[in-house]
């Protein structure tokens with residue numbers, strides 16, 4: 414019957430799993446030839462509601478370079494995945510992961526960012542990770558750049574603000590594709606590319622001392638270079654492995670108008686357009702007119718070389734991925750803002766928020782999936798979603814039912830979106846194992862199904878402990894999302 418002719422649930426082969434980033438888990442920051450990265454010069458935030466990742470300036474950078482300890486720089490220690498990867502992947506396998514999203518640290522492969530020859534020990538480490546994944550038939554999904562560019566490129570070129578970084582990146586991606594391409598089917602270029610408008614963590618460019626307008630100029634120019642580099646990586650991959658899939662990755666922050674006032678609706682529309690601009694370029698292959706107008710009205714000049722537009726047009730991505738944590742509210746004359754690393758909008762009185770002030774909105778995920786599918790008609794992949802919380806370890810157990818509740822509600826809405834007709838490849842929740850927070854560098858902001866015994870000062874045994882949510886996710890995967898109940 415026609416009425417029943419729509420998907421009823423998650424498709425067979427749906428890719429369930431989890432996502433991490435090298436700089437938040439690996440540790441071993443100066444082992445086996447690895448170079449220093451931009452993530453490893455960032456200190457822990459002074460308060461829960463304050464982000465530390467973009468506060469780096471010349472003085473703090475020099476201080477960090479002179480400091481050869483991990484004490485003040487939590488991303489230098491991560492959770493020591495470098496030495497625990499086999500144990501951790503075994504636990505992922507026990508949950509039934511079909512996919513594991515992780516990033517390759519560029520500076521582990523090219524310590525200075527642009528070395529001619531790769532660091533063999535770096536390649537060997539990721540080979541070992543892939544060996545473990547293959548053992549359990551877990552599909553890798555690799556992010557090529559997740560907020561961890563080699564620091565030497567900051568010192569040499571001021572990161573992505575300099576066009577020469579494109580060549581360095583594509584030298585790195587070519588090495589990685591050639592070496593790992595046969596074993597990896599899914600790739601992502603830049604993590605949350607749109608957050609480059611916030612600064613250093615994504616652009617690797619020091620701009621703290623510039624006036625606002627020049628800062629924005631430098632950031633959008635850096636992002637143009639990333640967009641070109643992403644398209645060139647797509648070209649490289651498809652030339653080497655035509656069947657492999659490469660996607661873009663956006664921090665998707667749906668925003669709602671604060672009221673039905675047309676001015677508010679229009680303000681929200683513009684905020685969303687500025688968010689979607691990046692995927693527009695990566696999927697449709699050209700700068701949208703609304704951004705050209707925004708650049709012109711704000712005196713922002715994006716310098717392009719003759720070939721850039723052709724490159725963007727010729728090498729669009731195969732799929733669209735995004736992180737989803739929260740939604741915001743936009744008002745035409747707004748001054749209130751939300752906190753958290755997705756801080757760009759006002760508060761929504763209808764939503765609850767996490768202890769870090771992130772507004773929890775499961776239905777927003779269904780809305781987002783529908784809108785992204787309508788806009789791009791490319792397969793989607795939710796590659797981050799999760800709840801950062803302060804877990805309590807009591808008698809060797811963590812009863813994290815708030816996490817189960819959060820994830821369950823989001824998975825319910827994903828299922829609804831699939832029934833709406835959205836083509837969804839998979840779901841890699843963020844931080845299946847506790848790791849160092851991106852925005853605050855805390856250890857105590859935990860996302861995992863697996864507890865890691867380490868505190869904010871780096872003290873602890875690093876022992877891995879299964880939380881209640883571990884068994885819940887295991888059941889979710891085993892039933893392909895049919896049983897989401899929490900019967901603990």
Ligand code: BGP
Pocket residue numbers: 434604605664736754797801843849850851852853858
């Ligand atoms: C995303 C980043 C991740 C991750 C996540 C949670 O923006 O891609 O790296 O950490 O947010 O953020 P946080 O760790 O700040 O809670």
